[in-house]
Amino acid sequence: GESVGLHLPTLSVQEGDNSIINCAYSNSASDYFIWYKQESGKGPQFIIDIRSNMDKRQGQRVTVLLNKTVKHLSLQIAATQPGDSAVYFCAENRHSGGYQKVTFGTGTKLQVIP
Amino acid sequence: SAVISQKPSRDICQRGTSLTIQCQVDSQVTMMFWYRQQPGQSLTLIATANQGSEATYESGFVIDKFPISRPNLTFSTLTVSNMSPEDSSIYLCSVINTGQGGEKLFFGSGTQLSVL
Numbered sequence: 001g002e003s004v005g006l007h008l009p010t011l012s013v014q015e016g017d018n019s020i021i022n023c024a025y026s027n028s029a030s031d032y033f034i035w036y037k038q039e040s041g042k043g044p045q046f047i048i049d050i051r052s053n054m055d056k057r058q059g060q061r062v063t064v065l066l067n068k069t070v071k072h073l074s075l076q077i078a079a080t081q082p083g084d085s086a087v088y089f090c091a092e093n094r095h096s097g098g099y100q101k102v103t104f105g106t107g108t109k110l111q112v113i114p
Numbered sequence: 115s116a117v118i119s120q121k122p123s124r125d126i127c128q129r130g131t132s133l134t135i136q137c138q139v140d141s142q143v144t145m146m147f148w149y150r151q152q153p154g155q156s157l158t159l160i161a162t163a164n165q166g167s168e169a170t171y172e173s174g175f176v177i178d179k180f181p182i183s184r185p186n187l188t189f190s191t192l193t194v195s196n197m198s199p200e201d202s203s204i205y206l207c208s209v210i211n212t213g214q215g216g217e218k219l220f221f222g223s224g225t226q227l228s229v230l
Contacts, residue, residue, distance in 0.1 A: 032217055043118075043206050043221030044157070089156060093217050099170075100145060100210055102219045104157040 012111045019077040021108045023090035026071060030092040034102070035064060035075045038087045047075070047088075077110075085112045116141055118222035120207050126228045127197055134193045135225045137207030142187035144211055148180070151204040151224070160205075163190040197229045 013019045025033070031052040036044035050057045050064045050073075057064050063076040073090050090105040117140040127133050137146065146163040161169040161182055169182035184190040194201055204224040210217060 034218065041223070043208075043223050044219075046115075046218050046220070049218065091219070093219070099162065100217065101159065101162075102147070102208075102210075103159070107156045 009106065010109045010111065012113060013080045014113050015080060015082060017080055019075075019080045019084070019110060021075045021077075021088050021090075021110065023073040023075075023105050024071060025073060025090070025092055025105075027092065027094065028068075028071065030094055032093040032095075033064070033066060033073050034091045034093065035062075035073075036089045036091060036104075037084075038089065038107075040086075044089060080110075080112050082112050082114060085110055115218075116143055116209050116211065116220050118207055118209060118220060120222035120225050122225055123223060124226040124228075126230065128230055129198055131197055132193055132195045133197065133227060134191050135205055135207070137190045137192070137222060139188045139209055141211070143209040144187070145209060146184060146190045147208045147210075147219070148182060148190070148192045149206040149208060149221075151206060153203070157206065160192070163192075194227065197227075199229045202227060202229045 034049045035047040037047050038044040048059045048062050048064050050066050055066055061078045065074045077084055087107045087109050089107045091102050093102045119138045121136050148160040149157040150160050151157045159172045160175045160180055161171040163169050163182050163184040165184045179195055181193045204226050206224045207222045208219050210219055
């Protein structure tokens with residue numbers, strides 16, 4: 001079946017180090033991918049997105065890499081800070097007949113060690 | 115980005131009762147969705163709220179249990195009916211404004227529901 005999943009449920013990183021969060025997807029027809037950050041007690045917040053015709057996209061301290069050959073997505077956070085501690089979700093947006101549907105992966109909890 | 119207000123933000127309910135959650139957006143949006151997030155888990159799409167017509171439900175979710183209204187382009191409600199402890203979750207309203215070519219999903223803060 002279709003799924004968007006993550007490799008690691010929890011990731012602990014020392015403050016100042018780089019973080020890499022991975023995600024696998026199974027629907028080769030997906031054309032748009034998004035990373036969300038969810039802090040405790042809040043709804044998910046958009047971080048960065050990438051279209052299927054791109055391999056890499058950079059934001060402020062974050063980079064998303066897309067490998068369509070192996071259906072793999074990753075989020076890299078440079079110089080991780082305590083404020084980056086949260087749960088991170090990858091998601092795919094599929095378009096069908098004028099409608100859109102966003103499916104979320106399992107989630108990875110990022111713990112930043114001061 | 116759209117500002118989404120949900121209420122109540124949290125509630126504790128008795129088994130067998132129903133709760134209606136309201137979602138108000140500060141601008142007109144084309145698509146509104148309701149998600150459920152069970153404790154420690156990811157988000158699962160319940161349904162797409164369609165303006166002026168019946169909602170489109172995902173597999174495993176039915177209208178009798180989760181009736182949805184969407185009377186206009188800025189407002190929607192989700193009712194959790196005949197609740198049981200298994201319904202204890204965070205319920206999230208979200209929107210996409212395709213009218214401006216948007217694909218990003220924006221979320222409210224959610225409603226944390228506990229059923230005793």
